Amino acid sequence: MANPNPLMVESSGSEPADAAVQSALRTLDAEGGGIAAIAAALQSDLRAPFVAAVDLIRNAKGRLIVTGLGKSGHIGRKIAATFASTGTPAFFVHAAEASHGDLGMITPDDVILALSWSGEQPEMKNLITYAKRFRIPVIAMTAERESSLAKAAGIALTLPKAREACPHNLAPTTSSLMMLALGDALAIALLEGRGFTSVDFSVLHPGGKLGALLKYTRDLMHTGEAVPLKPLGTKMSEALVEMTSKGFGCVGIIDGRGHIVGIVTDGDLRRHMDMGPRLMSATVDEVMTRNPKTIDRDVLAGEALEILNSSKITTLIVTEANKPIGIVHLHDFLRAGVA
Incomplete structure (x- = not known):
C-alpha cells in the first residue's frame, strides 16, 4: 500500500532517513555556533553597546518600536511580542509600511530597535530620516559595523559573522536565530533589571495554558x-x-x-x-x-x-x-x- 504521506520516513535505518538526520545535525551545529559566537561577543566588543541598549530602553518614557523587513521583520515581530509580555511596552512597525503612514505610530518618547543583517535595506531610509528629524533614539541590530544602519544608529549591536545553515549560505537561518537570541537576551535583561515577577507576568498572560498556570x-x-x-x-x-x-x-x-x-x-x-x-x-x-x-x-x-x-x-x-x-x-x- 502506498504511503499516504510521502514526506514521512518509513524506516529509521534507510539512507534517506540518515541523510535527513545528518542534515538536521549540520543545521543545529551551524546555528549553535551562531549562538556561541554571540555569547563570546557579549564578553568583548558587544558588551558595552548591549548594556547601553538595555539602559536606553529601560529609561525610555515611551515604547520600544521594533522594525525590520523580510526574515528580520518576522523575527522583529516575535521580539516585540516578547518585550511586551515581559514588562517592556513594545510593538512592531514594518519598515516599508512606515513610509505609508505608520510613522505616525512612533513618538519622540519612543526608542527604535531596527533589525537588518546587512544594514543596507533601502526601505528603512525614510524611517531613519524620521528618527533623526524628531531625535528618536535608534538601536541597530546588524552584522555590518560599517553599514548605513549602524552608522545612523546611536547604538549598534553588531552581531558576529556566522555562516548560514543553508548549504548555499543564502537562506537566512543562523542569522535569523542569532537576531532572535539577542532580542530575547535584551528582553530578559530588562525583565530581571526591573524585578519583573511571576505575578506581573500573570497580569499580562490571562489566557490559555499559560494563563491557567498563572492562576492562584x-x-x-x-x-x-x-x-x-x-x-x-x-x-x-x-x-x-x-x-x-x-x-x-x-x-x-x-x-x-x-x-x-x-x-x-x-x-x-x-x-x-x-x-x-x-x-x-x-x-x-x-x-x-x-x-x-x-x-x-x-x-x-x-x-x-x-x-x-x-x-x-x-x-x-x-x-x-x-x-x-x-x-x-x-x-x-x-x-x-x-x-
Missing part, C-alpha cells in the same frame, strides 16, 4: 463545608466517613486552636492495615501523618502543581496562619487546564 491557588481551592476536617482524638471510623463523603481521599486533622497538625490519607490507611479490626476504633492521632504539606492561598497554580508532582501527592490543604481554609486536588488543576 485561591482560584482553584474548595472551601467551607467541602474541606474534610476532623479534630484530634476522632475515631478512625468517623474519619473514614469524612474522607469518603468529601471525596478527596484524605482528611485534615486540627488541634484545639484550629491549627492543622496532621492528615490521614488513603496511603496512611494502607500502611496501618496490619492493625486489623482495631484500625477503625483507633484515633486519628495514631494513624495520621504529622506536619502535612500545606500551601498558601496566594501561591500560583503552576507552583502548586510542581509541589504536588515533586512530593508525589494528589492533595494539598490550603492554610492561612496555619489554619485550614481550603483544599486543592490534582483534578482541580486538570479541570483548569494547568496540568
Whole structure:
C-alpha cells in the first residue's frame, strides 16, 4: 500500500532517513555556533553597546518600536511580542509600511530597535530620516559595523559573522536565530533589571495554558463545608466517613486552636492495615501523618502543581496562619487546564 504521506520516513535505518538526520545535525551545529559566537561577543566588543541598549530602553518614557523587513521583520515581530509580555511596552512597525503612514505610530518618547543583517535595506531610509528629524533614539541590530544602519544608529549591536545553515549560505537561518537570541537576551535583561515577577507576568498572560498556570491557588481551592476536617482524638471510623463523603481521599486533622497538625490519607490507611479490626476504633492521632504539606492561598497554580508532582501527592490543604481554609486536588488543576 502506498504511503499516504510521502514526506514521512518509513524506516529509521534507510539512507534517506540518515541523510535527513545528518542534515538536521549540520543545521543545529551551524546555528549553535551562531549562538556561541554571540555569547563570546557579549564578553568583548558587544558588551558595552548591549548594556547601553538595555539602559536606553529601560529609561525610555515611551515604547520600544521594533522594525525590520523580510526574515528580520518576522523575527522583529516575535521580539516585540516578547518585550511586551515581559514588562517592556513594545510593538512592531514594518519598515516599508512606515513610509505609508505608520510613522505616525512612533513618538519622540519612543526608542527604535531596527533589525537588518546587512544594514543596507533601502526601505528603512525614510524611517531613519524620521528618527533623526524628531531625535528618536535608534538601536541597530546588524552584522555590518560599517553599514548605513549602524552608522545612523546611536547604538549598534553588531552581531558576529556566522555562516548560514543553508548549504548555499543564502537562506537566512543562523542569522535569523542569532537576531532572535539577542532580542530575547535584551528582553530578559530588562525583565530581571526591573524585578519583573511571576505575578506581573500573570497580569499580562490571562489566557490559555499559560494563563491557567498563572492562576492562584485561591482560584482553584474548595472551601467551607467541602474541606474534610476532623479534630484530634476522632475515631478512625468517623474519619473514614469524612474522607469518603468529601471525596478527596484524605482528611485534615486540627488541634484545639484550629491549627492543622496532621492528615490521614488513603496511603496512611494502607500502611496501618496490619492493625486489623482495631484500625477503625483507633484515633486519628495514631494513624495520621504529622506536619502535612500545606500551601498558601496566594501561591500560583503552576507552583502548586510542581509541589504536588515533586512530593508525589494528589492533595494539598490550603492554610492561612496555619489554619485550614481550603483544599486543592490534582483534578482541580486538570479541570483548569494547568496540568
